Amino acid sequence: MLDGFADEGIANLWTPVAMSKEVGKAPLGLTLASERIVLFRDNEGRVSALHDRCPHRGVKLSLGKVSKDGCLECPFHGWRFASGGSCTHIPLNPMPEEKRRRFSATAFPVQERGGLIWLYTHPGTDTPEELSMPSVMEQPGIHVWHYAETWNAHWTRAMENMLDSPHLPFVHRRTIGGSLWRRMKPDSKMEMEVHPTPTGFRTSWSLDGGSSSAALEWLRPNGMALHIPIPNRIMRLHMWCVPVDATHTRMMLVSTRDFLKLQPLAAVLDRYNKRILREDQAVVESSDPVEAPPASEERSVATDRATLAFRRWYLERKKHGGREPLGTELAPLAS
Template sequence: MLDGFADEGFADVWTPVAMSKEVGKAPHGLTLAGERLVLFRDHEGRVSALHDQCPHRGVKLSLGKVSKDGCLECPFHGWRFASGGACTHIPLNPLPEEKRQRYAATAFPVRERGGLIWVYTRPGAEAPEEPTVPSVMEQPGVHVWHYAETWNAHWTRAMENMLDSPHLPFVHRRTIGGGLAKRMKPDSKMEIEVHPTPTGFRTTSRLDEAPAEGSLDWLRPNGMSLNIPIPQRLMRLFMWCVPVDADHTRMMLVSTRDFLKLQPLAALLDRYNKRILKEDQAVVESSHPAEAPPVTEERSVATDRATLAFRRWYLERKKQGPRESAAVAEAPPLAS
C-alpha cells in the first residue's frame, strides 16, 4: 500500500502539495508520486490530508463533501471521517466508537505554512520533524506570490534543471541569462562549487574567475531557492518540483521580495517570473529517458557537479527505499 512514495524516492519527506488558496470549502483531490490524496478544511478552516480512498469500497473521498461537523463525508454511503482519519459515523449501521476504529481512513501529517500546504509522505498522525519552511515566506512586509503549473516530465529532470547554472545563457538568454551570455567568450570557463548544508546543499558558479553572483540552495528533497543579490533589497525565488506520477510534475513557484509590492508593477514582475519558468518547460519535457538515469549512462562534465550531487542522492535513496541517507554526498571531481 502506498508504494508510490518509495518508488519515486519520496518516502518519509515533507513536500508542499498545494497552494493554500486552492483548498476552499470543497475537498481538493490530488496525486502525489502516484498516490491519491485529498485535502479538506474543517469548520474552523484547519486543513487535513487523507488517502483519497474510502476504506469501505475504495471510492474517491474527494468526490464527497465536508459535513457541518467538519468531517469529510464519502459520496457513496455517507461514511464520515475526521481530520485524523477516524470514522465518526456509518449511516444505517449504529456502532460504538471503539468498534468504528477499525474503519478509519488513512491520514497524513499536514501543515499550512507560507501560503502552501505541506504533507509528510508517511501515513500516521505525527511526523518525526517539522517541514523546513523558508522564513522569508512568512516574514512581515514581504510580497509573496504563489504560482503552480504541471509539466509533462519526471520530477528528477525538473529538479536537476532548477539546480543547473550552465543552461542560463542558452535557455534564458532573453531573460535572466542575458548578462551571462554577453560575458561569455569562446574559451570561457565556469566553475561550480557545491557545499553541503543542513537542508541539502548550496551551489555557486563563477564565470572566468569573476566573483559568484548569488547562489542556489537545494532544499531536500525537491525544493530550490535562488538567492538574488540586490543591494539593500531582499529577493528570493523558490521552486518545488512535486511529483504527480512518473510522467508529470507540479512546478510550484514562490517569489518573495521587499520591493515592487504594489500593482501593477508587482504583477509585471510576477509575470516575468512565469515567463522564465516557461522557457525551461519544453527543454525539460524533451529529456530522455524521462527519469534521471544512473550517472554512468550520460556524459557529464565539471559544470554538472550540482546536478550530479542531487542525482546520486536520489538514486541512493531509491535503492534504500524509505530510509533517508544521513548525508548528501558531493559529486566527485570531474574532468575539466
C-alpha cells in the first residue's frame, strides 16, 4: 500500500502538493507519485490530507463533500472522516466510537506555509521531520507569486533541468541566460562548484575565470531556488518538481521579490517568469529514457556535477526503499 512514494524516491519527506488557493470549500483530489490524495478544509479553514480512497468500498473521497461538522463525507454511503482520518459517522449502522476506530481513513501530516500545501509522504506519522522551506516566502514586504502546470515528463528529468546551469545560455538565451550567451567564446570554459547544505546543496559557476553572483540551490528532494543577483534587491525563483506519475510532473513555481509589487508591472514580471519556465518544457519532455538513468548509461562532463550529485542521491534512495542513502557525498567529476 502506498508504494508509489518509495518507487519515486520521495518516501518520508515533505513536498508541496498544491497551492493554497486551489483548496477551497470543495475537496481537491490529486495524484502524488501515482498515489491518490485528497485535500480538504474543515469548518475553521484548516487543511487536512487523506488517502483518496474510502476504506469501505475504495471510492474517491474527493468526489464527496465537507459536511457542516468539518468532516469529509464519502459520496457513496455517506461515511464521514475527520482531519486525522477517524471515522465519525456510518449512516444506518449505529455503533460506539471504539468500534468505529477500525473504519478510519489513512491520514497524512500536512502543513500550509508560504502559500503552498505541504504533505509528508508517510501516512500516520505523528512527528515527521521538520518542514524546511525558503523563509523568503513568508518574509514581510515580499511579493510572492504562485503558478503551477503539468509537464509530460518524469520528475527527475525536470529536477535535473532546474539544477543545470550550463543550459542557461542555450535554452534561455533570450531571457535569464542572455548575459552568459553574450560572454561565451568558442573556447570558453565553465567551472562548477557544488557545496553540501543542510537542505541539499548549493551550486555556483564561473565562465573563463569570471565568477557569477547567481547561484542555484537544491532543496531536497524536489525543490530548487535560483538566486538572481540584483544590487540591493531580493529576487528568487523557486521551483518544485512534484511527481504525479511515471510520465507526468507538476511544476510548481514560486517567484519572490521585494520590488515591482504593484499592478500592472507585477503582472508583467510574473508573465516573464512563466515564459522562462515554458522555455524548458519541450526539451525536458523530449528526454529519453523518460526517467533519469544511472550515470553510466549517459555521457557526462565536468559541468554536469550538480545534476549528477542529485542523480546519485535519487538512485541510492530508490535502491534503499526510501531511506536516506549513505555514501553519496559530492565527489569530484573528472574533466
